[in-house]
Every structure is written in C-alpha cells, then in structure tokens.
Amino acid sequence: MSSVIAAIHSALSKAFSALWGLLSFASPGWQLVVVSVVFGVIMVLVYGRVSNQNAIRKVKEQISASLLEVVLFRRDVRISLSAQLSLLLAGIRYFLLAMGPVLILAVPFALILGHVNLRLGARPLAPGEEAILAVNVKKGTDLKSVQLSAGDGLAVVGPVRVPKTSSVFWRVAPQKDGETPLRLSIGSNSAITEDVVSGPQSTTPAAGIFLTSSDWPGQILFPNGGSGQSLTAAPFETVELTYPQREYSFAGVTMSWITAFLVISICAGYAGSRLFGISV
Amino acid sequence: MSRVSRRTFLQGAAASVGGALVPGVFTGGKAPWLKNAKFGRKTVVLGIDGMDPVLLRRFVDEGAMPTFKAFMEKNASGVLSTTMPPQSPVAWSSFITGTNPGGHGIFDFVHRDPKILLPYLSTSRSFGSSSGISLGDWNLPLESGRVELMRKGRPFWSILEERGVPSTLFALPANFPIVEDGGVQALSGMGTPDLLGTYGTFTLFSEVDVPDSKHWNGGKLVRVRPVNNVFSASLEGPTNSFKKDGSAAAVPVTISRDPWDAIVKIDVCGKQLILKQGEWSEWVPLTFEFVPLFASVGGMVRFFVKQVHPTLKVYVSPINIDPMDPTLPIGSPSHYSAEIAQAAGRFYTQGFPADQKALAMGVLSDEEYFHQANIVIDENFRILEHQLSKFDDGFFFYYFSCIDQNCHMLWRLCDPKHPLYKPDASPELKNSVKLLYQRMDDALKMVLAKVDQNTTFFILSDHGFGTFEREFHLSRWLVQEGFTVLKDPGSKEPGDLFDQVDWAKSKAYALGINGIYLNMKDREPNGIVTPDQAQQIKDQIIARLPTAVDPVRKQQIVLSAYDSGKIYSGPFMGLAPDVLVGYNRGFRVSDEAVLGKFPLEVIGDRTNLWSADHCFEPSLVPGVLLSNRTDWKQGSHGIWDLAPSILSSFGIEVPPEMDGKPIQKA
Numbered sequence: 001m002s003s004v005i006a007a008i009h010s011a012l013s014k015a016f017s018a019l020w021g022l023l024s025f026a027s028p029g030w031q032l033v034v035v036s037v038v039f040g041v042i043m044v045l046v047y048g049r050v051s052n053q054n055a056i057r058k059v060k061e062q063i064s065a066s067l068l069e070v071v072l073f074r075r076d077v078r079i080s081l082s083a084q085l086s087l088l089l090a091g092i093r094y095f096l097l098a099m100g101p102v103l104i105l106a107v108p109f110a111l112i113l114g115h116v117n118l119r120l121g122a123r124p125l126a127p128g129e130e131a132i133l134a135v136n137v138k139k140g141t142d143l144k145s146v147q148l149s150a151g152d153g154l155a156v157v158g159p160v161r162v163p164k165t166s167s168v169f170w171r172v173a174p175q176k177d178g179e180t181p182l183r184l185s186i187g188s189n190s191a192i193t194e195d196v197v198s199g200p201q202s203t204t205p206a207a208g209i210f211l212t213s214s215d216w217p218g219q220i221l222f223p224n225g226g227s228g229q230s231l232t233a234a235p236f237e238t239v240e241l242t243y244p245q246r247e248y249s250f251a252g253v254t255m256s257w258i259t260a261f262l263v264i265s266i267c268a269g270y271a272g273s274r275l276f277g278i279s280v
Numbered sequence: 281m282s283r284v285s286r287r288t289f290l291q292g293a294a295a296s297v298g299g300a301l302v303p304g305v306f307t308g309g310k311a312p313w314l315k316n317a318k319f320g321r322k323t324v325v326l327g328i329d330g331m332d333p334v335l336l337r338r339f340v341d342e343g344a345m346p347t348f349k350a351f352m353e354k355n356a357s358g359v360l361s362t363t364m365p366p367q368s369p370v371a372w373s374s375f376i377t378g379t380n381p382g383g384h385g386i387f388d389f390v391h392r393d394p395k396i397l398l399p400y401l402s403t404s405r406s407f408g409s410s411s412g413i414s415l416g417d418w419n420l421p422l423e424s425g426r427v428e429l430m431r432k433g434r435p436f437w438s439i440l441e442e443r444g445v446p447s448t449l450f451a452l453p454a455n456f457p458i459v460e461d462g463g464v465q466a467l468s469g470m471g472t473p474d475l476l477g478t479y480g481t482f483t484l485f486s487e488v489d490v491p492d493s494k495h496w497n498g499g500k501l502v503r504v505r506p507v508n509n510v511f512s513a514s515l516e517g518p519t520n521s522f523k524k525d526g527s528a529a530a531v532p533v534t535i536s537r538d539p540w541d542a543i544v545k546i547d548v549c550g551k552q553l554i555l556k557q558g559e560w561s562e563w564v565p566l567t568f569e570f571v572p573l574f575a576s577v578g579g580m581v582r583f584f585v586k587q588v589h590p591t592l593k594v595y596v597s598p599i600n601i602d603p604m605d606p607t608l609p610i611g612s613p614s615h616y617s618a619e620i621a622q623a624a625g626r627f628y629t630q631g632f633p634a635d636q637k638a639l640a641m642g643v644l645s646d647e648e649y650f651h652q653a654n655i656v657i658d659e660n661f662r663i664l665e666h667q668l669s670k671f672d673d674g675f676f677f678y679y680f681s682c683i684d685q686n687c688h689m690l691w692r693l694c695d696p697k698h699p700l701y702k703p704d705a706s707p708e709l710k711n712s713v714k715l716l717y718q719r720m721d722d723a724l725k726m727v728l729a730k731v732d733q734n735t736t737f738f739i740l741s742d743h744g745f746g747t748f749e750r751e752f753h754l755s756r757w758l759v760q761e762g763f764t765v766l767k768d769p770g771s772k773e774p775g776d777l778f779d780q781v782d783w784a785k786s787k788a789y790a791l792g793i794n795g796i797y798l799n800m801k802d803r804e805p806n807g808i809v810t811p812d813q814a815q816q817i818k819d820q821i822i823a824r825l826p827t828a829v830d831p832v833r834k835q836q837i838v839l840s841a842y843d844s845g846k847i848y849s850g851p852f853m854g855l856a857p858d859v860l861v862g863y864n865r866g867f868r869v870s871d872e873a874v875l876g877k878f879p880l881e882v883i884g885d886r887t888n889l890w891s892a893d894h895c896f897e898p899s900l901v902p903g904v905l906l907s908n909r910t911d912w913k914q915g916s917h918g919i920w921d922l923a924p925s926i927l928s929s930f931g932i933e934v935p936p937e938m939d940g941k942p943i944q945k946a
Contacts, residue, residue, distance in 0.1 A: 132552045144540070158554055160545040162536045164508040169536075169545050171554035242552070 008111060016115045029248050032120050036261045039112065040268030043105060047269075048278035051101040056279045059097060062090040098280075113258075120257045122243035124197045125174050129244070131196075133158075133170040135184060136237035143168055145187045154180040154196055172241070174198035186235045196241065322735040323929045325677045325922070326727055327375075327452070328720055329368055329470075330684030330894060331741035333359045333904045339714055345721040347728065351739075352906060360905035361918035362743040364847055364860050365794035366898045368470055368684065369403050369431075371742035371919050372453040377433035378923030378938030382850030384433035386454060387857060388792035390874060391430075394803050397778055399791060399875055401479070403430055403454045403471040418571075419524045427457045427608060432852050434937065436923035437464050437675065445930055446674035450667060453679065453742075456631065457609040466612045467620065469679050470631040474598040475518050475568075475579040475607065480630050481598050482638050485513050485535065487591040490643075498637030504535070504592065511535040511592060515548070517568035517599055518577060529568035529577070535594060542588040555585045558648075560655060563626035565602055578605045580626060582655075584648070595643060601629045624666045627659040634685040640889045646693065646702075646709050650686075657682050657719055664723060668730045675926065680723065683716050684894075687745045691892030699749055700891050731908065736929035736944075741903035742919055748893040750830055751870035751886045752837050753879045754790040754861065760882060761824055763788040763817070778876035784808065787817050788858070791876060793869055793895045795857025796821060796841075814858070818843050821859050830867070830883055837867045837883065839897040849939075862897030869895070911945040 019038075023031045069083035125131055137146060143161040146168045150156050158170035174180050179195035248260045273280045340349045351357075363371045363381060365388060373384040381387050391402040405428050412421040431454045437447040441463035449455070451469030458468050474480050482499045484490065493501035504511040513535065516528040534547040542557035549566045561583040569576045579599040586593040601608055603617035603626060610629055611617035621627065633656040639649040657680075664678055690712040692700035708715070724739065731737045758764040765785035773780075781789060783806035786799050798814055801807040809817060825841040844856040863869070871888065872879050894901045905917060909929075920940035927934055928942035 132554060134552075157556060158543065159541075160536060160538045160543050160554055161540070162510065162545065163539065164510050164536075169552070169554055 009114075012111060012115050016119065020119060028120055028123075028246065029250075032116075032248060032257055032260055033264060035116055035120070036264035037268040039116075039261075040265030040270075041272040043109070043265065044269040044272040044278055044280060045276065046105060046108075047101050047280060048273075048276065050104050051279075052097055053279055056094070056097050059090050059094045060279060063087060063094065066090060113261075116261060117257070121246060123246035125243060127174055127176050127198055129198075130171050130173045131244070132242050133172050133182070134238070134240045134242070135168045136239075137166050137168070137186065138235045138237060139166050141166060141186060141235045147185050148182060149185075150182040150196075151180045153178070154182060156182075166237070172196055184236070184239060192236065192239060194239070194241070197243075320673070320734070321930055322671075322673060322732075323675050323926055324671075324727060324731060324735055324737045325675075325926065326724065326737075326739045327372075327677060327679040328683055328723075328739065328741045328904075329453070329679065329681050330687055330743060330745050331717075331720065331904050332687075332744035332746075333902060334744065335713065335717065336904055339717045342714075344714055344718055347721045347725045348906075351724065351728070351908075355906060355908045356910040356912050357904070357906040358912075358917070359902040360740055361916055362898050362901060362903050363919065364842060364862065364898045366743040366894050366896065366901050367793060368742050369454045371903075372470070373403075373431050373433070374918075374920040374940075375740075375742065375922050376431070376435045376452070376454065378436060378920050378934070378940040379433055379850055380848055380920060380939050382848035382853040382856065383937065383939065384431050384850075385852030385855050386431050387844075387855060388795050390792040391855060392791050392797070394797075394800075395805060397804065399777070401471075404428060404456050404473075405430055406477060414524065417524055418522055421521060425521070429455070429457055429459060431455070433850075434935070436926055437461070437466075439927060439932060439935065440675055440930065443930065443932055445932075447677070448667060448671060448675065449677045450663065451679040451681070452677055453631070458612045460609070460612040460614065464612055465616050467617055468610045468629075468631070470681065472601070472610055472629055472631040473608075474600055474630045475577065476599060477518070478598070479632050480635060480637060482635055482643065483515060483596040484586075484643050485511065485533070485592065485594040485596065487511070487593070492641075496637075496641050499641055499643060506537065506592070509537045509539050511537070515566070515581070515596060515599075517566070517579060520568075520570050522570045522575065529570055531566050531568060533596075535592065537588055537592055544585055544588055544592070544594070546583055546594070553583060555583060557585050557588045560584045560652070563600075563602075565604070565626075566599065577607045578602045579607070584644075584652070586644075586648070595638065597635065598630055603627060603629055620663055620666065624662040625659070627663060628656050631681075632685060633681065634689070636685060636689050636890065639689050646690070646705065649689065650709060650712055653682060653686050657716075661719075661723070661726075664726060668726060671730065675930075678723075678727070680720065683713075683720065683741075684745075686716055687713055687892050688890050691745070691747060692889065695747060698747055698891060699885065700887075700889065735908070736926075737908045738922065738925070739904070739906040740919065740922060743894040743898075743903050744901040745892055745894050746865045746896060746901060748868050748891055749866045749886050750833065750837075750883055752828070752863065752867050752883050753873045753881060754796070754869045755873040755876065755878050756880070756882050757825075757828060758788055758790055758796070758821075759878060761821075763821060764790075766878060772880065774872055774877040774879050776875070776877055780878055781876075787813075788821060789876070790869070790873055792857065793874055794861045794863075796859040796861065798858045818859055825859075825861060828882075832883075833866075835866070836864050838862060839864045839900070863895065865896055865900050867896075868893045905943070907943070909944045912943050913941070913945055917943045 066083045066087035073079035153175045155173045160169045177198050179197055181195050183193045247254050339345045363374050369386050373386040377384045386402050390399045392399050407426050412419045440447050447464045449466040453470030456468035456471040458466050485502050485504050490501050504513045513533045514530040515533050516530045520529045536545040546553040551564050553561050563580045565580045567576050567578050580602040581599055582597040584595040586595050603621040606617050634653040638644040692698040693705045693709045694713045765782045766780045767782045788798050790796050798809045799807045800809050822841040825838040828837040840862040842860040921943050924934040924938050924940045925943045
C-alpha cells in the first residue's frame with residue numbers, strides 16, 4: 001500500500017509542482033482561488049463521466065414533478081401524500097445514484113487535499129514564533145539517543161521524551177527570516193535533515209508532516225512534502241513540525257484554507273456543471 | 281433567613297455567572313457606530329491605582345523616577361482626597377460620576393442583600409436563566425441570563441459622547457459589564473470576573489497533596505497521578521447551565537513529563553506546549569463545551585511549571601475571558617477587546633490580574649508571583665503603546681493596577697519594620713515597590729510623548745497605601761460591645777455568613793471592609809431596630825469605636841467612625857452601611873469579619889501575605905494628583921472633582937448632579 005500511495009503522491013507532486021510553477025507570481029490567496037476553481041471544474045467533469053447522467057436527470061425531473069404535485073394538490077390529502085411518498089423515494093434514488101460517484105471522487109479528493117494543504121495550509125513562522133517538533137520512533141528505540149542539532153538562528157527547548165508513546169518533542173523558534181536547518185539523529189546510523197522556514201507571509205513552507213511511514217491514511221492526507229527522505233529503514237516513524245495554520249481573508253471574512261477551498265470549488269463545480277451540461 | 285455556607289454562597293455566585301454565560305453563546309453584540317469627526321482638544325488621564333504621595337515623593341527625591349521628577353518640577357502636583365471608604369471601586373465610581381458614593385451606589389467591595397443577608401460583590405451582579413425545559417439530565421434555558429452593572433449615576437463619558445467627544449477608556453474599574461455606547465471605546469477593568477464568575481480562581485495540578493488546600497479561597501487543587509510519566513487531568517471551567525446537576529464544564533489536560541530532565545509537554549484543547557521548570561506559557565485559548573457541537577464558551581489560561589521532579593506541580597492561571605472571543609461584555613464596541621488582542625497580543629482580562637491568592641496560599645513563591653505580576657505589566661505596556669498610537673482626539677484614560685495589587689502583597693518585603701519582612705529576600709524583591717513605581721515612570725514617559733499643547737493631562741491615584749500589621753475582628757468587637765448577639769456565646773467556632781447570629785437580639789452587624797449595618801425592622805428579615813432607635817445606636821457605635829485600643833501596641837485601632845447619613849447624599853444612599861469605620865494606619869478589619877465570621881479574639885496579628893492596605897481613615901491615605909494644567913483653584917481637591925475637571929477641559933458645563941467642581945480655573 002505504501003509504495004502505491006508513494007507513487008501516486010510522486011506523480012501528484014510533479015503535477016502540483018508544475019501548477020505552482022505557473023502560479024508562483026501569485027499570492028497564496030490567489031493560488032488558492034485558482035486551485036479551487038480548477039479542482040471544482042475537474043471534479044464536476046469527472047463526476048459527469050463516472051455517474052449515470054441519464055438516471056440522475058430522470059430522478060431530478062421526478063423530484064421536481066413531485067414537488068410541483070405537492071404544491072398544486074396541497075388541498076387533496078391523498079394526492080399530496082402520494083406525491084410526498086414519491087418525493088421521498090426519488091430522494092433516496094438520487095442519493096444512491098450520487099453516492100457511488102462521490103465515493104469514487106473521495107479518493108483523489110483526499111490525495112489532492114493533502115497536496116493543497118502542504119502548499120497552502122500553513123504559513124511560515126515569524127521570527128521568535130514557536131512551533132513544536134514532534135518525532136515518533138519505532139518502539140524499543142532508546143529515546144535518549146534521539147538527538148536534535150540545529151543551525152544558528154534556531155532557538156530550541158527540549159527534548160521532552162515520552163516513553164509511553166515512543167515520542168520526543170522539542171519547541172523550536174527561528175530567530176530570523178530564512179530557512180534554518182535542523183538535523184535529527186538516532187545514534188550514529190540514522191539521520192534526517194529538514195529546514196525550518198521563517199519569513200514573509202507570501203512564502204509557503206512545506207508544512208506538516210515531513211516524513212511518515214506506517215500510517216497509510218496519514219500517508220494519503222499528509223504527503224511527504226519535506227525532503228523526500230525515505231524512512232523505511234530508519235527508526236523514525238514520523239517527524240512533524242507544526243507550522244501555524246494559514247488564514248485567508250475573503251471579503252472581510254477570515255477562514256481556513258479548507259473552508260475557502262470547499263466554497264470556491266463547489267461554486268466553480270456548479271458553474272462548470274451548467275457550462276458542460278452535467279447533472280449533479 | 282436562609283442558612284447558606286460561605287462555600288455554597290461562592291458556588292452559587294459562580295453558578296449564576298455560569299448561567300449568565302449561556303446567552304453569550306447565542307447572542308451577538310450590535311454593531312457599534314463610532315463618531316469619526318475630529319474634536320480638536322485632547323484630555324488624557326493616567327490612572328495609577330494605589331500610588332501613594334509619600335512613596336512617590338520618596339522615590340522622586342531618590343532620583344528613581346526622573347520623568348515624574350521633571351514633570352512635577354514644571355507642572356502642578358498635590359494630594360487628592362479620596363472617598364470614605366478609600367476602596368478602589370468606591371473611589372473610581374466617584375471618579376466616573378463626579379459624585380459622593382450616595383450618587384453612584386458603591387460603598388464597599390462587598391454589599392449585602394438586606395432581604396436574605398447574603399453578601400455580593402458590589403459592582404456587578406449576575407443572574408442566570410430562571411426558566412427552562414428539563415430533558416433527562418439536561419436543562420434547556422428559555423431565556424437569557426444577564427450580568428448587571430451595579431454602579432449607578434451618569435458616567436462623564438456619556439456627557440462627552442453627547443457633545444461628540446470620542447472617549448477611550450482602558451480598564452477603568454467599576455465598569456463591568458461594559459454598557460455599549462456609540463462614541464466610546466472601552467474595556468472593563470477591576471470588577472471583571474474570570475470565566476468562573478469569581479475574582480480569580482487558579483488551579484494547581486499536583487502529584488502530592490497540599491496541606492490546607494481544602495480551605496483555599498480562590499484556588500483549586502487537582503491531584504494527578506502519573507502513568508509512565510504521563511498525567512491525565514481535567515481543568516474545570518464554568519458551571520454548565522445546560523446540566524441539571526450544575527456540574528462544571530471541563531477540558532482534558534495531558535501533561536507528559538520527561539523522565540530525566542525538568543521539562544514537560546502539555547496538551548490541552550488541541551494545543552501543545554513545551555515548558556521547562558520555572559517557565560510560563562503564553563495564553564492558551566480553551567473551549568468549554570456545554571452541549572457538544574451546540575453550545576460552548578471560550579476562555580484562556582497561562583500555565584506555569586512550578587516543579588517537575590520529584591513530584592509534579594503545574595499552576596494554571598484563573599480562566600480569563602478571552603479578549604479575542606469575549607463571552608461576557610468586557611468591551612465597547614463588542615469587538616474592541618479583539619482589536620486590542622490582535623494588535624498587542626492576548627492579555628489578562630480579569631479585574632485583578634496579579635494572582636495575589638496564589639501567593640497568599642503559598643502556591644506561588646514571592647519570586648514567582650513577582651514574575652507573574654511583571655507579565656501583567658508587560659501586557660499593559662504593549663496595550664498602552666498600541667492605544668496611544670491610535671489616539672489623536674478626544675478623551676483617553678489608561679489604568680494601571682500594578683502598584684495597588686503588588687503593594688498589597690510585596691510591601692512586607694520592602695519595609696524592614698514589617699513583621700513579615702524577610703531579611704533574606706532577593707534585592708529585587710526588597711526593591712519591588714520601587715521597581716513598580718519606576719515602571720510607572722516609564723509609562724509616564726510613553727504618555728508624555730502624546731501630550732501636546734492642546735492636551736490637558738492628569739495623573740491620579742484613587743488612594744495611597746500603608747502597612748497592615750494587625751487585624752481587627754470588627755464582628756467580634758460588636759459582640760463584645762453588645763451590638764451583635766450570638767446564639768451560643770460560648771461557641772469556639774467562628775461560623776460563617778452570620779450563621780451564629782441571634783437576629784432577634786442583635787442591633788447591628790459588620791459586613792464588608794468598612795461597613796456596619798443596623799438590624800433594621802422592615803429592612804432586615806428579622807430586624808429589631810426601629811427608626812427612632814437607629815440614630816442612638818449609630819451614635820453609640822460611632823462614639824465607642826475610637827476607644828478601641830490594641831492591647832499589644834497600645835494604639836487606637838479606629839481613628840474615626842462616620843454616620844453615613846451625614847457624609848453621603850444622593851439617590852442611592854439606601855444601599856449604604858449605616859456606619860463607616862476609619863481604621864488607623866496598620867490596622868484593618870480581618871478577612872473573617874468581612875463575610876460574617878466571628879473569630880474568638882477582637883484583634884490579632886496579620887499573618888496573611890496581604891501585608892499592606894488602604895482601607896483606613898481616608899485622610900491617612902490620600903491619592904496623588906498631577907497635571908499639566910497649573911491653574912488649580914485654591915483648596916483641597918477630591919477624586920470626585922476629576923469628572924467635572926474633564927468636562928471642563930472640553931468646555932462642557934458641569935451637570936448639577938455632580939458634587940465635584942473643576943480643579944482648574946475656567
């Protein structure tokens with residue numbers, strides 16, 4: 001499973017890197033708008049291909065007809081009740097027809113969400129701002145052997161070693177703008193390096209989990225966006241630096257990227273469905 | 281009279297605030313409309329609670345306060361008469377309204393409801409929802425709870441607002457809950473509760489028991505036990521008014537301790553903190569769920585890791601109202617607190633931010649307390665800088681509580697004659713009061729940068745300060761003198777909330793810091809004193825109080841006592857104590873006597889670390905007044921003269937209901 005997911009993420013990473021190359025001139029907010037619109041339209045096109053459009057059209061017509069019947073014959077109890085039953089059955093049919101395509105779309109949706117989150121979900125740390133670096137290692141690893149060394153300009157407090165969960169935590173805070181390297185090692189054999197990103201709000205750190213191995217749902221949602229280092233042979237399980245969540249402001253309303261993404265992509269998808277004649 | 285223990289009373293007060301929190305979940309404040317026009321004139325007031333004229337002069341003469349020194353040399357300065365009693369809520373209410381206490385109805389920190397003889401905090405009262413639908417263990421409130429400002433009278437900024445003068449008021453005491461006003465930006469100060477509805481209740485997570493923790497007032501001990509160095513605990517928040525059993529909402533807290541080093545990781549409400557021993561966290565926002573996914577309230581705390589090994593002790597600050605998402609009305613407009621927090625960071629919103637109770641109960645050491653007090657001051661400075669940067673017109677008031685709060689607790693370390701003086705305290709602590717005054721010197725420097733030729737500027741304090749070494753059990757003195765009669769005179773228990781009083785025989789009782797009430801027929805539930813007897817009893821008390829002498833120090837305990845009918849006037853005199861007590865310097869009522877306990881002795885040593893006070897005879901503890909307006913009228917000036925002076929600085933006529941007169945000539 002891990003290798004399949006890794007291959008998909010690798011392909012997606014290339015696609016997203018290409019897309020981000022095109023969008024490099026834009027601010028994160030505009031990048032989010034473009035990605036959401038593109039995603040919404042693509043999703044509706046895929047939905048059009050994987051769904052039974054004729055059946056959906058028919059059931060939607062049936063729903064409209066039943067609604068009209070309820071309104072027109074509201075004084076006739078028998079017809080009204082019959083229309084409501086018909087409406088209920090049509091609603092169930094519509095739900096079942098939509099469920100299959102939605103489940104199919106959920107897989108790429110989750111994969112793509114991970115990549116968008118990687119690029120737009122977090123913001124860089126401001127100088128002096130603190131973040132938690134969390135490391136999980138394989139059970140049985142000597143936690144005292146997990147070491148962190150950081151470059152100049154990175155204040156480090158820790159570690160806190162938690163044997164119960166085989167975890168080690170540090171508090172890190174960049175002291176200046178830029179990318180400050182840190183190096184994690186276990187004994188003399190295993191080591192990984194990563195940069196802690198600090199700087200202007202326009203930059204986008206490769207946020208979240210740097211490295212992950214065993215947890216495959218985690219692998220889907222949190223693609224390896226850091227150094228791309230393989231962990232399969234290392235005692236590391238996950239290495240995560242929690243950057244602050246980036247917030248987006250549209251028309252004075254502040255929201256997380258996922259809210260903005262859903263709203264914009266749904267609107268774009270709806271517009272796309274009208275444009276391409278797809279019933280959703 | 282109902283029999284309610286002190287603990288039940290405090291729980292009830294907390295529960296009603298919990299109830300009042302409920303509607304905050306559903307209701308939003310109305311959008312404010314602020315006037316934008318420039319007024320042209322500016323008046324700035326720096327309010328420094330408890331700044332003492334004698335100490336100020338001493339530190340200025342020592343060269344420790346160069347900005348004050350320079351200001352006092354070029355401008356006007358003097359003492360400012362305070363109210364009777366010289367308590368902050370009383371004095372600041374007189375500042376706000378320009379009246380004596382009879383005009384604003386605040387006579388003490390603590391008032392009593394004469395119908396049930398239960399005390400309540402004087403400046404605000406909260407009322408929970410009184411009707412609801414029961415569903416199993418749940419209760420669905422059908423109406424809003426509310427918090428009510430008990431300070432009456434017209435605030436001067438309301439008159440300014442009528443004339444189009446915009447006002448900014450930061451942390452002015454006796455102004456919670458904030459009443460939204462279109463032309464006023466305001467944040468509430470002293471009197472603002474924590475999320476539990478108290479004046480501050482901390483939590484201590486401790487691996488070991490702490491002696492006397494059951495008697496803590498203002499703090500809770502939560503025992504925690506480790507499983508492989510991980511502690512799971514629960515931080516109790518406000519009372520959940522949706523629950524029939526009145527239980528508290530809580531959030532889980534996990535503390536992971538490093539097995540080898542003195543450092544912990546704390547997980548709470550999705551936040552992760554790593555703190556070394558002796559380190560304070562930043563503010564951590566919390567969400568207390570009342571009904572999952574339906575109703576919740578937000579608050580915030582700071583953590584302090586007191587000890588990691590061999591046993592864990594983690595202090596959690598009182599749960600403050602989060603200024604980013606205020607659950608209770610602490611700002612006008614309603615988003616004002618969030619604006620400040622966004623610009624200057626989250627800050628203590630509780631009215632008494634320095635955790636005096638944690639120090640008094642030994643949970644924080646002197647050093648730890650002083651560090652926390654300085655966190656508060658640092659926050660105040662950040663906000664002051666931000667607020668000054670925005671101010672360019674109208675009226676501006678900024679308040680510092682640090683001198684008052686910290687003199688109460690740290691005076692003993694700075695006064696070698698104080699019985700609780702510690703010769704081995706650090707030099708910083710021995711100079712702590714001076715250091716606090718020096719921080720006010722820095723504040724003045726910041727404010728003066730904003731004072732120009734068109735600005736009228738006042739610096740004032742509401743009262744001075746003095747040592748507090750002997751505590752007077754006023755309630756026991758009234759028993760000794762035959763004014764209060766106990767059901768069992770031989771009882772060795774102090775009782776609580778007057779539960780020992782034989783009301784059928786008692787003529788008077790003490791409640792609050794400076795007050796004595798008569799047990800009036802048709803006012804108190806079992807009153808026996810008729811109106812024609814009242815004056816005689818008052819006269820007896822007033823005559824005998826100054827004769828009380830400390831048998832150890834051979835000093836007069838009470839310098840003077842006052843008939844409230846002779847010193848107050850105004851529409852709210854009915855709330856006043858009948859007799860006001862003016863203690864001698866060094867003496868004050870005991871904490872026990874404030875809330876209706878009856879210690880066995882009349883007088884004893886003050887052993888609480890609250891070692892200085894100001895609730896004395898007012899002439900002993902005047903405040904300070906400094907101004908760049910040097911055209912002061914002859915004679916003494918009182919804090920009630922400030923509201924008229926502020927109005928006058930804008931050329932506004934002083935309304936007749938104000939007792940005060942402008943300090944400056946026309």
